[in-house]
Amino acid sequence: MTTNPTIAIYPGSFDPITLGHLDIIRRGNQLFDRVIVAVLSNPSKQPLFTVAKRIEQIESCTADLSSVEVDSFVGLTVEYAKLREAKVLLRGLRVLSDFEKELQMAHTNETLWAEIETVFLATAKEYSFLSSSVVKEIAQFGGAIEHLVPENIAQDIYTHYNNKQ
Structure with a gap:
């Protein structure tokens, strides 16, 4: 008897991808046959990086994970999951307020x-405070972010803010 592989979609803006995101991706990679990191293109947001750049960044950070794929989508996550024949959405939880929002979204x-x-995967405790917004705010004011994002992502962020000044 052959079973279909379990495909999980890990959706998000990943602007930028953080060590917390990578923790969820790596742990999801151990739980599912395939994890598709799906970069959401949200027209109502002003992202730091283009969708293409975010895909490139995530691919470079997950190159050692052969069952992880990076893609992008616009619209409803559920419709994208159907298109990709995935029946699992993977989500990370940092704090109680994340749970309330994520549970509502799951329902x-x-x-x-x-x-x-x-x-839902609980974020590793060392990343429980971490968000892309926090990383951007610290970097914007010249703070160190190397302990929050992979080195290549930190360089991209520093370059972005240096070019804006």
Whole structure:
């Protein structure tokens, strides 16, 4: 008997990808046959990096994980999951307020497609405070971010802010 591989979608803006995101990707990689890191193109946000640049960054950070794929999408995550034949959404949780928002989103997604499951992974404690917004704010004011993002991503962020000045 052959079973279909379990494909998980890890959606997000990843602007920029952090060590917390990478922790979830690596742990998800151990749990699922394939993890698709799906970069959301959100027209209502002003991102630091283009979608193409974020895909390139994530691919460079996950090059050692053969069952991780990086892609992008616009629209509803559930519709993208259907398109990719994935029945699992992977989400990271840092704090209680994340849980409330993520649970509401999981329930909403289930109303859109009953076959979708959301799997929550608690972020490693050393990353529980970390968000892309925090990284950008620290970098914007000249603070060190090498302990929050991979080295190549830190360089991209520093370059971005140096070019704006």
